[in-house]
Structure formats: structure tokens, C-alpha cells
Amino acid sequence: MKEKYRLFREGGKISRRSLMLAAGIGIATRQIRAAEAPGFKFAFCNESMQGMPWKDQCRLVADAGYNGIEIAAFSLVQNSVDELTPAKRAEMLRDLKDHRLQCAGLHWLLAPPPAGLHWTTPDRKVREKTWAYMHKLIDFCGDMQGPIMVFGSPKQRGAAAVGISVQEATKNFVEGLSKMADHAKKRGVRILIESLDHTQTDVINTLAQAVAIVKAITHPAIQTMFDFHNTVDETESFSELIVDHFQYIKHVHVQEMDGQYLGTGSARRDFKEAFGTLKTLGYRGWVSVEVFDFKPGAEKMAKESMKVLRELAAG
Numbered sequence: 001m002k003e004k005y006r007l008f009r010e011g012g013k014i015s016r017r018s019l020m021l022a023a024g025i026g027i028a029t030r031q032i033r034a035a036e037a038p039g040f041k042f043a044f045c046n047e048s049m050q051g052m053p054w055k056d057q058c059r060l061v062a063d064a065g066y067n068g069i070e071i072a073a074f075s076l077v078q079n080s081v082d083e084l085t086p087a088k089r090a091e092m093l094r095d096l097k098d099h100r101l102q103c104a105g106l107h108w109l110l111a112p113p114p115a116g117l118h119w120t121t122p123d124r125k126v127r128e129k130t131w132a133y134m135h136k137l138i139d140f141c142g143d144m145q146g147p148i149m150v151f152g153s154p155k156q157r158g159a160a161a162v163g164i165s166v167q168e169a170t171k172n173f174v175e176g177l178s179k180m181a182d183h184a185k186k187r188g189v190r191i192l193i194e195s196l197d198h199t200q201t202d203v204i205n206t207l208a209q210a211v212a213i214v215k216a217i218t219h220p221a222i223q224t225m226f227d228f229h230n231t232v233d234e235t236e237s238f239s240e241l242i243v244d245h246f247q248y249i250k251h252v253h254v255q256e257m258d259g260q261y262l263g264t265g266s267a268r269r270d271f272k273e274a275f276g277t278l279k280t281l282g283y284r285g286w287v288s289v290e291v292f293d294f295k296p297g298a299e300k301m302a303k304e305s306m307k308v309l310r311e312l313a314a315g
Contacts (some may be wrong), residue, residue, distance in 0.1 A: 044070070061101060062297070065306045067104075068286065075108075106149045107152060110133070110156035227253035242281070260295075
């Protein structure tokens with residue numbers, strides 16, 4: 001395995017077949033053809049546009065050249081996703097389509113509002129309240145025709161903050177996701193476990209830990225994703241992580257490693273190999289720009305990031 005990575009990094013010859021075998025996926029002709037003609041879909045996360053009318057958000061993202069918007073529901077409501085009525089959701093979907101965009105999915109699922117949600121707390125009533133809200137988010141995602149929901153929400157899943165062990169918190173995490181799986185599948189949505197480094201949470205810090213939970217639940221609606229920014233606790237390179245866990249990776253988040261928009265750091269150089277690996281393996285899902293410092297403004301961040309995305313996609 002390491003020899004294959006060495007050849008890949010040094011520009012040696014390594015076949016698509018070898019990388020697919022390393023990733024544990026099939027090598028049917030249609031998959032090899034997909035690898036030869038990768039189709040990244042680029043999205044921009046909307047929380048940096050909070051307060052802007054939805055139609056204007058769509059215009060900004062479309063003008064910057066993206067294919068979709070990834071939605072943080074908290075950025076669109078005062079108290080609850082219930083405020084987004086069926087009529088409002090239909091209007092939002094029309095606005096997306098009018099701008100030739102799609103909903104890439106949801107993220108920051110449990111960030112307030114509403115306040116008081118926690119996924120792993122020992123307080124059963126709070127967990128049940130949180131589960132009930134997650135069901136509402138699944139319906140919102142389905143109504144927006146979004147394919148995935150990224151489960152990050154570090155403050156709503158940690159163990160120490162609620163006085164329990166990581167083991168107990170992980171058990172509660174699995175219980176809750178298991179209760180969501182059938183509903184998510186019915187709505188055509190996958191819930192993706194996002195690994196977050198130890199500076200953000202003490203529950204699920206590596207991609208391997210996320211995949212272990214996916215395997216424990218064994219439901220097609222529960223998978224994982226890859227975020228460049230969240231690899232602080234990893235010991236493998238971006239490409240090694242992608243190859244090792246490719247069959248479970250259903251979404252990608254990207255930004256500079258310090259959380260800034262693409263182009264402010266070394267992403268052009270440092271992410272090139274990983275994008276090449278995604279292309280070689282035939283990844284055809286969404287690549288979403290998620291930025292944490294909004295000061296430069298959404299329009300600048302979207303446009304500048306798109307320049308880098310195009311370079312990375314072109315190889």
C-alpha cells in the first residue's frame with residue numbers, strides 16, 4: 001500500500017485499477033470510465049451570507065460559477081426550521097433552479113437556533129428533543145432535494161461538557177443516528193458523520209473513527225465525508241485517507257487549513273494530490289467551500305475560492 005502511495009506522489013506509474021483496489025471499491029468498466037471523466041460539483045456554504053435574501057444568495061453563488069449551495073439552516077431562521085413553511089421551501093427551490101443551482105445538502109445541523117440541543121447528553125429528554133429536530137431537518141433537506149446532511153456540530157456532541165465519558169457519548173451518538181436512518185433513507189438523504197479534531201470536540205476525531213460508526217450502524221443512509229480542515233489528528237496524508245475510506249466518503253468540504261477562503265494559503269499546492277486522487281477514484285459528488293472567517297465578504301470568498309477549485313480540478 002505505502003509503495004503505491006510513494007509511486008503516486010513521485011509521479012510513478014500507478015494504475016486506476018490499483019488505486020481502486022486499494023480503496024476497496026469495484027473496478028467495473030463503468031467505474032473506470034467515470035474515473036476518466038470526473039465530474040466534480042462545486043457548492044458554496046451559505047452561512048457567510050446570513051441576513052442576505054435567499055434569492056440574492058442564489059445570485060451571488062451562481063455568478064461565482066458554483067453548481068449549488070450547501071445550507072446551514074440556522075442562518076435562515078429566527079427560532080426553528082419550522083419557519084420555512086412548505087410554500088417557502090417551494091419558493092426557495094424555485095430560486096435555486098432559476099439560477100441553475102442545486103441544494104448540495106445541509107450542515108451545521110444542530111447549531112442554534114434552536115438553543116438547547118445536544119446529541120450525546122445523558123439527559124434523555126434533551127436527546128429526544130434533539131432527535132425530533134433532526135427529523136425536521138431531514139424533511140427540510142428532502143424538500144430542498146438535498147442529498148446529504150453533514151453531521152458536525154461539535155458543541156452538540158461532546159462528552160466532557162456534559163459530564164460523561166467519550167465511550168458513553170459515542171454510544172448515545174450511535175443510538176441517535178440509528179433512529180434517524182430509516183427516515184433519512186425514505187427522504188433520499190444520507191447523514192454523514194464528520195470527524196472533527198480534538199480542538200473542536202472529544203467525540204469522533206478521525207475519519208477512521210467515523211467509518212467505525214458507519215460500519216457499526218450498517219445502514220445505507222449513514223455514511224461519512226472528508227474535510228481537509230479537520231485532519232489535524234490524522235497520521236496519514238490527505239490522499240491516503242481518501243484511498244483508505246473512499247467507499248464511505250459521500251461529500252467533501254474544502255477551505256484553507258486555517259479556515260480562510262481558498263487562495264489565501266497553500267491549498268493550491270497542498271491539496272493538488274488529493275484532488276488528483278479523488279479524480280482517479282472517480283469521485284463525482286459535491287465539493288463544498290466552507291469558510292470560517294467571513295470578514296472578506298461572501299462575494300470575494302466565493303469568487304476567489306472558485307479560481308482555486310478550477311485549478312485543483314484541472315490538475
